Amino acid sequence: MKQNNRKGWQPIAVILLFLICWQLSIKIWKIEPWLLPGPIAIFKEGIKSYDSLIPHIISTINLTIVGLLIGSILGLLIAFLLHLIPGVKEAFYPLLILSQNVPIIVLAPLLIIWFGFGVFPKLIIITLVCFFPITVSALDGFRQTPSGLMNYMKMAGASKLQIFWKVELPFSLPSIFSGLKISATYSVMGAVISEWLGAKSGIGVYMTLASSSFRTDRVFVSIFVIMFLSMLFFIIIAIIERYTVKWKIKGAKQK
Missing domain, CATH: 1.20.5 (Single alpha-helices involved in coiled-coils or other helix-helix interfaces)
Structure with a gap:
């Protein structure tokens, strides 16, 4: 200890x-401070602009949480379908990989044109950033199920769904949580990118205003807030994992 x-x-x-x-x-x-402010100056500016910064932080947190939840659910559903339905993975998995090759910063303006400046295009951006790591991690977790246990379940007459819910899904939880932790850090970035393209509040808006007025110290305040929020979401997922996958933690301690 x-x-x-x-x-x-x-x-x-x-x-x-x-x-x-x-x-x-x-x-x-x-x-010069306008070129590169020091940590002390950034810290002082963060305290000074605390009242005006808090509404932007709350807006980004709310947007991130909703987008992360949607992306996580969508990622798991896609992984379940690709794994359970024969032939679907071979047909659609390459398309999932291609979807990640389109830069979000390029796709985002198109979403604004198609869906306007509301919340919906912002949630789409966060979802696109979040779902892929979860899908890939879940599929890798399904493949890591012990073959001996799989054969035992088949010999016992278990159906494919029973094998999935009782064996494959529990054994894939560590991999799924790994994907969730990656998506949790990406979700804040996705929220900030979506706010750059048109929003009334959020860290992305605060950063844009600071950059346009050459307030480098406020830009760095925004960067530190983004880093803090990403780490906070990562820690929350890690805590949930610790209390959800207790058998994995106990096995690691015994080793």
Whole structure:
């Protein structure tokens, strides 16, 4: 336990060292604040603009949560269909891969043209960013089911659906949660990109206004908020995984 606690401080130490080097390099080379503000200046600006920043953060969080939920459900449904229906995976899996080769920043203006400036095109963008990692992770998890257990279920006369719900799905949960953690971090990015294209509030709007007025410190405040939200969603999914896949954690501890 003590060793795990010590390891937990290593990332924090690296981040603090990076911020100290950043602050010292600005003083040594006398870099102008409008070009690259220091961590202290960014922190002060974050506190100063707290009241005006909070509504944007809440808007982005709400949009991210809804988009992540839709993307997660869609990703799991697609994985279930590809796995359970014979021939569907071979036909549609290449199309899923091709869908990820279209840059979101290029597709987003088209969605605005087709569906307007409402919430719907923004949710589409977040969903497109989120569903693919979940689908791929779930399909990989289904393939990792022990063959011996599969053969035992077939010998016992279990149907394909019974094998799926009682064996394949439980064994794929660690892989599914891995995809969820990736999608959780991507969802914030997708929300910010969607806000760039037209929104009344959100971190993307705040960042656009700061960039157009050459407020580099506020741009960095936005970047740090995005990083914090991405890490927060990642940690929430990891906590849910810890209490959902207890058998996997117990097995890892025994090893």
